[in-house]
Amino acid sequence: MDRIDKRLLTLLQQDASRTNADLAAEVGLSPSSCLRRIRRLNAAGVIERVVAVLNPAKAGRSVKAIITVELERHGEQYVRRFLDMAAKEPAVTQAYSVSGATDALLMLRLKDMEELDALTERLFREESNVARYYTTFVIRTGKDTTEIPL
């Protein structure tokens, strides 16, 4: 991964819909060379996938919420079980087990409060392993990107 690869990755992280010829010109390569590099980065798994990113509001999911979770039993298998359950929820975009005072953190994309109610009902019902959970809402977004700096 040399300087040119990094430039390409940065550009593709910002806009993967550009034509190969366009990218090639920007990094100073011929289209064929450029394409082969991108192919190589794909094959190597550096580029994991290419996806469309939607506007949340226009997709009808403008509410973003964060739930931190404290489990009854903290063993690895219990944490994993909880994460698996959370991951199955379409409204859950990120599900992590974390260090510190709580065990897990969920990031949610919601249509409305009803959806949050239904979701907490499913994830934190009586017979679940959840001791307590804290819900916070995102008021303002200063940044939200998938871009990884190189």
Added chain:
Amino acid sequence: MDRIDKRLLTLLQQDASRTNADLAAEVGLSPSSCLRRIRRLNAAGVIERVVAVLNPAKAGRSVKAIITVELERHGEQYVRRFLDMAAKEPAVTQAYSVSGATDALLMLRLKDMEELDALTERLFREESNVARYYTTFVIRTGKDTTEIPL
């Protein structure tokens, strides 16, 4: 936005590198019709962008951390100023102001601990408006997607 648009958006959120003809076949449309729908979704801003998603480990950023921040002064302009400062940091992938006990939450993508040290030094120096902050690390990732359910 009918049923077909939603199907297209779901497919494109999962893999935007597929050919138009391929997508068209899957949703049961002709290539031209399919293309025009995607174009319309782009023009309407429902599709905000198309990006390459990198493998964090292979891009040299395997440490994910979350910082919750409590500010000295909580006024809107102070919150905004802090978010702007945080947003400028390349290692910060998400920066939100939130409801509840703390004022802001940052999601980080780090190379190593040194980088975290340098970053906290920059964001939480003496003359900053930050009263206290809590750092937690992501141990395990159960889910991490950009996909918004429709």
Added chain:
DNA sequence: GGTGGCATGCAATTTTATTGCACAAATTCG
């Protein structure tokens, strides 16, 4: 100083996206 491996550019080829057009479906309006 030679040699193998790898990346490059060019040009030809193939694949894919794009557009004009005629028609069908749905919606609006009289």
Added chain:
DNA sequence: CGAATTTGTGCAATAAAATTGCATGCCACC
């Protein structure tokens, strides 16, 4: 209820883009 208008569709032709073979150049390693 039916005509008019808008909107969406498929087909086929065209344009654009990606992809490949090949010859050359560049390094790293003998």
